[in-house]
Amino acid sequence: MIQITQQMIDALAPNPAASSNARKISQKGGFIRLERSADETFYLGECTGSGASRYITSADFLDPAVPVFRCSCPSHQFPCKHSLALLCEMMAGKPFAVCDIPDDILQKRAKKAARAAKSESDGDGAEAPKAPPKVNRAARTKKLQRQLEGLELTARLVQDLMNAGLGTMGGTALATYRTLAKQLGDYYLPGPQRLLNRLILEISAFQKDGDDAHYESAIDVLEKLWALVKKSRQYLTEKVESGRVEQDASLLFEELGGVWKLSELEALGLAKQNARLAQLSFWVAFDAARGEYIDTGCWADLDTGEVSLTYHYRPVKALKYVKQEDTFFGAARIPALAYYPGEGSRRVRWESAELLPLEPGDLDGLRRCAASDLAAEVKAAKNLLKNTLSGPAVYRLLRFARIGRAGDVLALQDTVGGTIALGDLPGMEPTTARLTLLPDPSLLESQVLLGAFWYDGAERRMKLQPLSIVTADQVVRLLY
Structure with missing residues (x-):
């Protein structure tokens, strides 16, 4: 029988209520018939519904990474609670009578196989290389030129602020900057638009409470906005003048607000086949400048130890339509994994797993893949963070000898005597103090830590925020 876990059911459920209702159906004996195919790729159940209604629900596991659910109920949720309840029956080890796979399912499988066959280059089963996406050169050039116009407008704004000072943004002037931020959307520049909105939010907060931290953050945002403008103007100008307007693996595409398609990333060679990842940490943050919640998963490649991130964006205006991601404690076997351009802890995405x-x-x-030379990791992280357009942290697996007090702070010591102070990245949920609450002291000796390297500008030194401890038999999450 296909191995089903509660984690899998929760991950497939469109919302927590669907998962909860599925468990109730299973626990109350809602199925009057359970059947499966001899090869255990197809499962079917007949479930009682409201009144005299009965629903036929099925799960097709011909491709375990992309199970197909069908149900005769009128629900618009997918998978519906009856499909999830069928999985609960499987997880509980209920007996399934052996049946033939229905003809309509076999026909659907045959059509799917025929579509897949068209992607093969010849009769030997080798897949044809994916052709790069077609580019409307005239439309792309027009868009790039429009972006350049918007960047010129942004450059003048930033230069005025640098000359006059951020204090000039105060009072009634904020309304003018909000109007300018809205205009950037007309120039296909949602990236600079978000930075300007973040700048406005920091200055507004500074005016309310006078906290210098907001002013310092505003300076950092202004520096990033200026760096983005300078680099993007040069990048886009070269593309327009050379006529090479096709998409490339530049970080600036996403920084300007572009959205990658998986096919585009694959065409650029940013892909890995048959990847296996394990999620080691998970958190949710609210980005006021974007008006979105961001569900972030921190994953490690089980073959290489490389740490990557997944981002799931949930706009405030559409929260009831977008399912929140959740912590996942198992492993994901991914047929085709796509990487985003960049260095360090790259963003990844996939269609099915x-x-x-x-x-x-x-x-x-x-644990064998974890780095053991703290000094080398700190140096590498510092070089990555020097890039103004980089993220705020670099995530790594690090082998350590012990974690304990060093004066007034907690510190990590590596296997050769190097040390680094532990501390919480501003904007992240605090985790460092949770190390002192761990009931097992052996977790703080000779283990592997998933941590986030970041630069503390106030203290002018690198710090490490602990996220998880990886032992030989468990992952102890400090943030999940």
Whole structure:
């Protein structure tokens, strides 16, 4: 039988209520018939519904990474609670009578196989290389030129602020800057638009409470906005003048607000086949400048130890339509993993994945991949963070000898005597103090830490925020 876990059911559910209702259906004996195919790729159940209604629900696991659910109920949710309840029956080990796969399912499988066959280059089963997406050169050139016009407007604004000082943004002038921020959307520049909105929010907060931290943050945002404008003007000008307007692997595309398609990332070679990832940490943050909640997963490649991030954006205006992501404690087997351009802890995305429990030895493999030279990792992280357009932190797996007090702070010591202060990245949920609450002192000796390197500008030194401790048999999450 296909291995089903509660994690898998919760991940597939469109919302927590659907998962909860599915458990109730299963626990109350809602199924009067359960069947499966001999090869265990197809499962079917007949479930009682409201009144005299009965629903036929099925799960097709021909491709375990992309199970197909069908149900005769009128629900618009997908998968519906009856489909999820069928999974609950499987997870509970209920007996399923052996049946033939229905003809309509076999026909659907055949059509899907025929579509897949068209993607093969020849009869030997090799897949044809994906052609790069077609580019409307005239439309792309027009858009780039429009972006350049918007960047010129932004450059004048930033130069005026640098000459006159951020204090000139105060009072009634904020309304003018809000209007300018809205205008940037007309120039296809949502990235600079968000930075300007963040600048406005920091100055507004400074006016209310006088906290210098807001003013310092505003300076950082202004520096990033200026760096983005300078680099983007040069980048876009070269593309327009050379006529090479096709998409490339530049970080600036996303920084300006572009949205990558998976096919575009694959065409640029930013992909990995048959990847296996384990989520080691998870958090949710609200970005006021974007008006969105961001669900962030921190994942480690079980084969290489590389740490990557997933981002799931939920606009405030559409919260009831967008499902929140959740912590996942198993492993994901991903047929095609796409990487975003960049260095350090890159963003990743995928269309489908088979969700599985962690296998024996997976954590040992991660521990073997962890870095042991703290000085080298700090140097590498510092070089990455020097880039004004980089993210605020670099995530790494690090082997350590001990974690303990060093004066007034908690510090990590590596296996060769190097040390680094532990501290919480501004804007992140605090985790450092949670190390002192761990009931097992052995977790603070000779283990592997998932941590976020970041630069503390006030103290002028690198720090490390602890996120998880990876032992030989468990992941102890400080943030999940």
